[in-house]
Structure formats: structure tokens, C-alpha cells
Amino acid sequence: MQLVTVIGLVAAFCTTVSYIPQIRKIWATGETHDISLKMFLILAAGIALWVLYGVLRGDAVIILANSVSLAFLAAILFFKLRNVARGRG
Amino acid sequence: MQLVTVIGLVAAFCTTVSYIPQIRKIWATGETHDISLKMFLILAAGIALWVLYGVLRGDAVIILANSVSLAFLAAILFFKLRNVARGRG
Numbered sequence: 001m002q003l004v005t006v007i008g009l010v011a012a013f014c015t016t017v018s019y020i021p022q023i024r025k026i027w028a029t030g031e032t033h034d035i036s037l038k039m040f041l042i043l044a045a046g047i048a049l050w051v052l053y054g055v056l057r058g059d060a061v062i063i064l065a066n067s068v069s070l071a072f073l074a075a076i077l078f079f080k081l082r083n084v085a086r087g088r089g
Numbered sequence: 090m091q092l093v094t095v096i097g098l099v100a101a102f103c104t105t106v107s108y109i110p111q112i113r114k115i116w117a118t119g120e121t122h123d124i125s126l127k128m129f130l131i132l133a134a135g136i137a138l139w140v141l142y143g144v145l146r147g148d149a150v151i152i153l154a155n156s157v158s159l160a161f162l163a164a165i166l167f168f169k170l171r172n173v174a175r176g177r178g
Binding site for chain 1: 092093096097099100101102103104105106107108109110111113114115118120121122123124125126127128129131132134135136138139141142145146
């Protein structure tokens with residue numbers, strides 16, 4: 001495997017798993033007040049478009065990495081929106 | 090321009106500008122307590138690797154989108170680390 005491919009895979013791995021500590025933090029504290037709803041909505045929309053891009057290009061790595069990211073972002077958005085609905089951001 | 094290219098550009102635009110509302114929120118409130126330092130550190134490391142990937146592949150779009158994202162993430166990390174240093178996460 002070429003070095004550039006390895007770098008791309010490590011990059012995709014980092015950007016995908018990065019959301020896990022945020023989910024764990026919200027899980028532990030229940031707090032989402034300082035998290036921007038707009039940021040995570042726009043980010044999720046962008047990641048969803050990357051999945052579509054991967055599908056149209058037939059690129060399995062792009063589809064997989066971004067689908068997992070989208071699932072993590074959906075979890076963060078779930079907690080944020082639940083708190084917003086409860087009136088505590 | 091092909092539809093798939095347009096989708097990729099819109100996806101890159103969304104994921105890049107998504108950080109702006111988070112920066113504005115921190116700027117307005119000064120609070121970063123609910124934001125995971127680990128998430129933004131790992132995300133920034135991953136985005137930095139995407140810049141390197143773009144350089145090695147000679148892909149200007151990947152370099153540009155991820156360099157701008159990295160600058161926004163650096164701003165969020167600056168505020169978070171400053172608050173951590175001040176003992177208020």
C-alpha cells in the first residue's frame with residue numbers, strides 16, 4: 001500500500017472516531033449547552049453529502065468512513081435536540 | 090462540471106463552514122465546558138492529515154478545504170485550551 005493511501009486511511013480514521021469522546025462527555029454529564037446546534041447540523045449535512053459523493057463515485061472507503069461519522073453525529077444531535085426540547089440547550 | 094463534482098464541492102463547503110457557528114457561540118458566551126477537548130484534538134489531527142494527503146496527491150480542493158477547516162478548529166481549540174488553563178474547562 002502506498003504511503004499516501006495509508007495517510008488517507010489514518011486521516012479518515014481520526015476524523016471518524018473523533019466524535020466518540022464528545023458522545024462520551026455528553027453521556028457522562030448530560031450537558032450540551034456550549035455545543036453549537038448549527039455546527040453539528042451543517043457538519044452532518046456535509047458528511048451526508050460526502051456519503052452521496054462516495055456512492056456516486058463508487059468509493060467504499062469514503063462511504064464507510066462518512067457513514068460511521070454520520071451515525072456518531074446523529075447521536076450528538078439527538079442529545080443536543082433533546083436538551084433543546086427540554087429547555088436546557 | 091459533473092454533478093458528482095458539484096456534490097463534492099458542496100460537501101466540502103458544508104464541512105468547512107460548519108465550525109463558524111461554534112466559534113461564534115464561544116465568542117458570544119465565552120463558555121466551552123461541554124465541548125470535548127479530545128474530540129477537537131483528534132479531529133484537528135485528522136484534518137491536518139487530510140491536508141498532507143492533499144499535498145501528496147497534488148489535490149488543491151482537498152488542501153484548501155481542509156486548511157480552512159484546520160484554521161477554524163485551531164480557533165475553537167484556542168478558546169477551549171484557554172478556558173482549561175483558567176480552570177473553567
